[in-house]
Amino acid sequence: MMRDADGMNGSSKPAPSRSVVRAMIWATVPVLLLVQLLASAGVEVSSFWSQIRQLDARIARVAESRAELIAEPLWKMRYDRVTGVLNEIMHDETIAAAAVYDDTGVVVARVVARPEVQALTEVSRPINYSNGNMAVQAGRIAIAYSYATLYMDAGSRLGLLLVVGLLATLATVIAMRISANIFIGKPLAAMMSAIQRSKQDSRAYPADVKSSNEFGQLAIAFNAMQHTTSGALDRLGHMASHDPLTGLPNRRTLSERLATLSRDAGSQDALIAFCFIDLDDFKGINDTFGHDAGDKFLVHISERLRGTVEAEDWVARLGGDEFVVIRPEVSNEAVAQAFARQLLEAISEPIMLHDKQVVPRASIGLAVRRAGDPELSHLPALADIALYHAKSKAPGTVAVLDEALQHDYRRRRDLELAIPTGFSEGQFEVWYQSQVDLVTQDIISLEALIRWRHPEHGVIGPGEFLPLIERSGNNARLTRYVLTDACRALQQLAEAGRPHIRIAINLPPSELADHSLAACLRETCERFDVAPSLLELEITEGSLINNMASASDTLRRLRRLGATIALDDFGTGYSSLAHLRRFPLDKVKIDKAFIREIPESAEDKAIVGVIASLAGTLGLTLVAEGIERAEQAQAMREMGVRLGQGFLYHKPQPLDAVLRQLAEIGGGEDRGLVDSPSIAPEFAA
Amino acid sequence: MTIILRIWLAVSIACGILAPAGSAVAADAKPLNIVFVSPGKTGEVYWDMVAQTMQAAGRKLNARVEVLTSERNYRTMQELGLGVVARADKPDFLILSNEESAAVPILEAAEAAGIKTLLLSNSLIGEDAKRLGPPRHILKNWLGDITTDLATAGARMANALIGAARNEKWQSPDGKIHLLAIGGDEITPASIARNAGLQLAVAAAPDVVLDRMLFANWTQSEAEQVAANYLGWAQRKGIRPAGIWAGNDPMALGALKAVAAAGITPGEAIQVVGLNWSEDALREIKAGRLLLTDGGHFLLGGWSIVLLRDFADGCDFAATSPHVEVKTSAITRDNLASVATLIATHAFDQIDFAQFRAKAGHCGQYDFSVEALISSISPPGGAGE
Numbered sequence A: 001m002m003r004d005a006d007g008m009n010g011s012s013k014p015a016p017s018r019s020v021v022r023a024m025i026w027a028t029v030p031v032l033l034l035v036q037l038l039a040s041a042g043v044e045v046s047s048f049w050s051q052i053r054q055l056d057a058r059i060a061r062v063a064e065s066r067a068e069l070i071a072e073p074l075w076k077m078r079y080d081r082v083t084g085v086l087n088e089i090m091h092d093e094t095i096a097a098a099a100v101y102d103d104t105g106v107v108v109a110r111v112v113a114r115p116e117v118q119a120l121t122e123v124s125r126p127i128n129y130s131n132g133n134m135a136v137q138a139g140r141i142a143i144a145y146s147y148a149t150l151y152m153d154a155g156s157r158l159g160l161l162l163v164v165g166l167l168a169t170l171a172t173v174i175a176m177r178i179s180a181n182i183f184i185g186k187p188l189a190a191m192m193s194a195i196q197r198s199k200q201d202s203r204a205y206p207a208d209v210k211s212s213n214e215f216g217q218l219a220i221a222f223n224a225m226q227h228t229t230s231g232a233l234d235r236l237g238h239m240a241s242h243d244p245l246t247g248l249p250n251r252r253t254l255s256e257r258l259a260t261l262s263r264d265a266g267s268q269d270a271l272i273a274f275c276f277i278d279l280d281d282f283k284g285i286n287d288t289f290g291h292d293a294g295d296k297f298l299v300h301i302s303e304r305l306r307g308t309v310e311a312e313d314w315v316a317r318l319g320g321d322e323f324v325v326i327r328p329e330v331s332n333e334a335v336a337q338a339f340a341r342q343l344l345e346a347i348s349e350p351i352m353l354h355d356k357q358v359v360p361r362a363s364i365g366l367a368v369r370r371a372g373d374p375e376l377s378h379l380p381a382l383a384d385i386a387l388y389h390a391k392s393k394a395p396g397t398v399a400v401l402d403e404a405l406q407h408d409y410r411r412r413r414d415l416e417l418a419i420p421t422g423f424s425e426g427q428f429e430v431w432y433q434s435q436v437d438l439v440t441q442d443i444i445s446l447e448a449l450i451r452w453r454h455p456e457h458g459v460i461g462p463g464e465f466l467p468l469i470e471r472s473g474n475n476a477r478l479t480r481y482v483l484t485d486a487c488r489a490l491q492q493l494a495e496a497g498r499p500h501i502r503i504a505i506n507l508p509p510s511e512l513a514d515h516s517l518a519a520c521l522r523e524t525c526e527r528f529d530v531a532p533s534l535l536e537l538e539i540t541e542g543s544l545i546n547n548m549a550s551a552s553d554t555l556r557r558l559r560r561l562g563a564t565i566a567l568d569d570f571g572t573g574y575s576s577l578a579h580l581r582r583f584p585l586d587k588v589k590i591d592k593a594f595i596r597e598i599p600e601s602a603e604d605k606a607i608v609g610v611i612a613s614l615a616g617t618l619g620l621t622l623v624a625e626g627i628e629r630a631e632q633a634q635a636m637r638e639m640g641v642r643l644g645q646g647f648l649y650h651k652p653q654p655l656d657a658v659l660r661q662l663a664e665i666g667g668g669e670d671r672g673l674v675d676s677p678s679i680a681p682e683f684a685a
Numbered sequence B: 001m002t003i004i005l006r007i008w009l010a011v012s013i014a015c016g017i018l019a020p021a022g023s024a025v026a027a028d029a030k031p032l033n034i035v036f037v038s039p040g041k042t043g044e045v046y047w048d049m050v051a052q053t054m055q056a057a058g059r060k061l062n063a064r065v066e067v068l069t070s071e072r073n074y075r076t077m078q079e080l081g082l083g084v085v086a087r088a089d090k091p092d093f094l095i096l097s098n099e100e101s102a103a104v105p106i107l108e109a110a111e112a113a114g115i116k117t118l119l120l121s122n123s124l125i126g127e128d129a130k131r132l133g134p135p136r137h138i139l140k141n142w143l144g145d146i147t148t149d150l151a152t153a154g155a156r157m158a159n160a161l162i163g164a165a166r167n168e169k170w171q172s173p174d175g176k177i178h179l180l181a182i183g184g185d186e187i188t189p190a191s192i193a194r195n196a197g198l199q200l201a202v203a204a205a206p207d208v209v210l211d212r213m214l215f216a217n218w219t220q221s222e223a224e225q226v227a228a229n230y231l232g233w234a235q236r237k238g239i240r241p242a243g244i245w246a247g248n249d250p251m252a253l254g255a256l257k258a259v260a261a262a263g264i265t266p267g268e269a270i271q272v273v274g275l276n277w278s279e280d281a282l283r284e285i286k287a288g289r290l291l292l293t294d295g296g297h298f299l300l301g302g303w304s305i306v307l308l309r310d311f312a313d314g315c316d317f318a319a320t321s322p323h324v325e326v327k328t329s330a331i332t333r334d335n336l337a338s339v340a341t342l343i344a345t346h347a348f349d350q351i352d353f354a355q356f357r358a359k360a361g362h363c364g365q366y367d368f369s370v371e372a373l374i375s376s377i378s379p380p381g382g383a384g385e
Helices: A002-011 A016-075 A080-088 A148-201 A215-242 A251-264 A282-289 A291-308 A333-348 A374-393 A401-423 A462-473 A477-496 A515-530 A541-546 A550-562 A577-582 A592-596 A602-618 A630-639 A657-665 A669-678 B002-014 B045-060 B074-085 B105-112 B126-132 B148-167 B189-203 B219-236 B247-261 B279-287 B299-314 B337-343 B370-376
Strands: A095-102 A109-112 A120-130 A135-146 A271-279 A313-319 A322-330 A349-352 A356-358 A362-370 A398-402 A428-439 A443-454 A456-461 A502-506 A533-538 A564-570 A587-590 A623-625 B030-037 B063-069 B093-096 B116-122 B142-149 B179-185 B208-215 B241-246 B272-276 B292-295 B321-329 B328-330
Touching: A002 B279, A016 A080, A016 A095, A016 A120, A016 A135, A016 A148, A080 A095, A080 A109, A080 B219, A095 A120, A095 A587, A148 A215, A148 B105, A215 A251, A251 A313, A251 A322, A251 A374, A251 B142, A271 A333, A271 A374, A282 A291, A282 A356, A282 A502, A291 A313, A291 A322, A291 A333, A291 A349, A313 A401, A322 A550, A333 A362, A333 A398, A333 B063, A349 A456, A349 B074, A374 A401, A401 A443, A401 A462, A428 A477, A428 A657, A443 A462, A443 A477, A443 A657, A443 B370, A462 A477, A477 A502, A477 A515, A477 A657, A515 A550, A515 B002, A533 A550, A541 A550, A541 B045, A550 A564, A577 A602, A587 A592, A592 A602, A602 A623, A657 B279, A669 B179, B030 B045, B030 B074, B030 B299, B045 B189, B063 B241, B074 B105, B093 B105, B093 B299, B105 B116, B105 B142, B116 B299, B142 B148, B142 B299, B148 B179, B148 B272, B148 B292, B148 B328, B179 B189, B179 B219, B179 B247, B189 B208, B208 B219, B219 B241, B219 B247, B241 B247, B247 B272, B247 B292, B279 B292, B279 B337, B299 B321, B337 B370
Parallel strands: A362 A398, A443 A502, A502 A533, A533 A564, A564 A587, A587 A623, B030 B063, B030 B093, B093 B116, B116 B142, B142 B321, B179 B208, B179 B241, B241 B272, B272 B292
Antiparallel strands: A095 A109, A095 A135, A120 A135, A271 A322, A271 A362, A313 A322, A349 A356, A428 A443, A443 A456, B292 B328
């Protein structure tokens, strides 16, 4: 969780302090620039207008002063001198032309300095001549001038102002950047750095900010918050890495521990013992004593483990009833096994739960690997292989991972991975083994048995691959596969003139909880045009116990369709008589374990006899499994067991072989016809 | 008077050198050494003629006249004058012309050196006149000055124009006679005087309007320009120009050109007057285009020698006044013939300057009139004989 957060925050790393400064500059500088430009432009415009007025006044003064100078030469008709005087003012670059008119209005002098200048303004002044005797208006002077120079000056000044404004703005930007970096960026960066370090180390570091301004106060508040956070982080970190119930390191810590195992080892050849511990039947304890007791039980176990291991050993609880103990250095595998057994012993001390003594039992998968082993990080998986073996083969023991186990594991894994291919390529085959009437020797029905014709491993029995099918969630698919094949087989039997031979299908426990099974069965039967009453569904006692209500419901639906229900392997499990009464059963199959020792074993004969009499009382048909010898068949007949199944009669074989055998035998269908109505009483109802 | 003079002249010529009774000058009188520093330029008609008449008179009156020309450069003039003053062999008299008041330092230096000085044509004016006072007062050796009465000349010229216009009825639509005056400048006393004469004459004539008093710097071209400007202006104003008064002959000639250029016939539709007795002016008079030229003041050169001769011989002109003012005369078509040759040939030796000397007991009283001049002229080749 923390790690994810790190990753997410890491992407937004670009220091926010820079963004703040930049945003400040972006917010301020355009306004600053605009105001500066507007102000200077305003000043310049007003200055321009005052210059225009000044120019007007100046030219007017020029005209007046020239009028004075010109008066005499004009009056005295020295027009050349008038022209001379006019020429003098042409040095003024704003003046484009000047002319002097005499008192008759005729131009007597004209000077054009800049004919190209446009947008002329003109000023005109009278020329008054006076001497001691007289004062007359001798004429007029007119001066044409242009504002072009002013426009150009104003333009260049505006340009200059723009440049100066830009430079000033640039200087401001730089000053803002520097000061913002000092007053804002630095404290922010210090806090950001503290935050980054805190994120990396999952610890709360204080920010090193000395200033006494708002940022200083912010930093003080931040540091106070960091201090608070620090404790919380510590607690959080512990919680993240430890199991809250037992206080032991958890699965996440195991990953970290594995990563450092090799590094912490004294040498690369040091042997590391990895014990994967799984409590047997912890569910039972939970169910029996309640979850609080279960928790207490787990705490006891963890304390025992802690008490058993040495200081350098490492104990973790992965969750549920799984524990791991790692001993970082053992001298050899035997020592490791001894250690594992020591652990088992420690666990197995009786515990008092609700004033009742409980003896805990656990299985241990032990994997021993060198510290330099590159597969070190797979230790949990390897130990789990051993544990699997222990759990499945010898619960309550230590299983050491060896080549055989690994081979089994790999084979299991290969098969599990090959299941989809097995379905798609039709590698699963349904073989059939006949059930015969022990008296007449007629084939009454066939039991559908699944086989896997694997391209590499050959024909694999269901004992090996069915658990894999179940674990990979393919039970329903396989059941339907078998159902379909069985229906097709029924069709073929009918075609072969044996329409009364029925077929039994094994239902895995999970299928009993599947409400759609009945509908599927009916639909498949309709597809192949066979009667559901020709189908028999074999279930085990275990599947009934795990989900009694839904199993009962499903069984009733199936029976309503006409199918019969057989209880398989009776006698090995609970062998509950209540079950026989409670569930809608038609048949009971006696497990071959009871048949094997007959007729030698008097005990077995007694048991079978009891079962047979019970079945007779309850109206259930009995089937004896695993009949291999004629004496066994004889004994069964004598005890009143009606039907039998076993190598004495037929081995499981593909349908073709069954059909061939039936063809060889010939006839026998009448007896089957007689049997059938009696075993489906509810169907009629 | 003229007749008597003529008779006297004829007799004296016929009898050779006579010593008239009461004559202040003896033929064997002490020869005079006179230096004239001319402000003018070589080739400048007026000053050349002044010097020539001076020398012609010197020859007649036993005076050696040395002429130094300052070429219109007053600094040169001062250097020349001071050089003369510094000479070991000092002249008896130094004649200066106070143009632009440049002669004052020379005058003062001569005073110190004990050289008698006479100012010709331009006397002291303004501050100098106030500071130095009248002749022989502060400057004991400054004998006095001989000048021309140009105010009278200016008035005479104006009156001639007005008279002609009245005769021809050249009034403008406003009923007035409109005149143009072209002066040389507004500063020099010689110009101011003749302009003042003009103004006086115009003021005295209520039917006359002087449209403009223009100034053309004594030159023909500028006069032509301003005259043309005036004529154009007058035309625009609806004025009929009746006469042009010019301060000297070159300006009068310029005005004539402008008049002709304006399509007006001088002498018939307009009259022009000048001053100086220049040859060109006389030619225009003869052609009927110029009404008159006043002048004859170049004879001041000759007259100054007459004054100094009398002074040296004991007849001081200051007895009347140290300021001798000589009246000018107009040459018109009427008297043109008498003086035309004299002026054309510069044959000033034809003038018997001795005739003009003051009579005993009448020192300072001279008759320098044109009539006296005409009567003093002996025809070339000794017509008297």
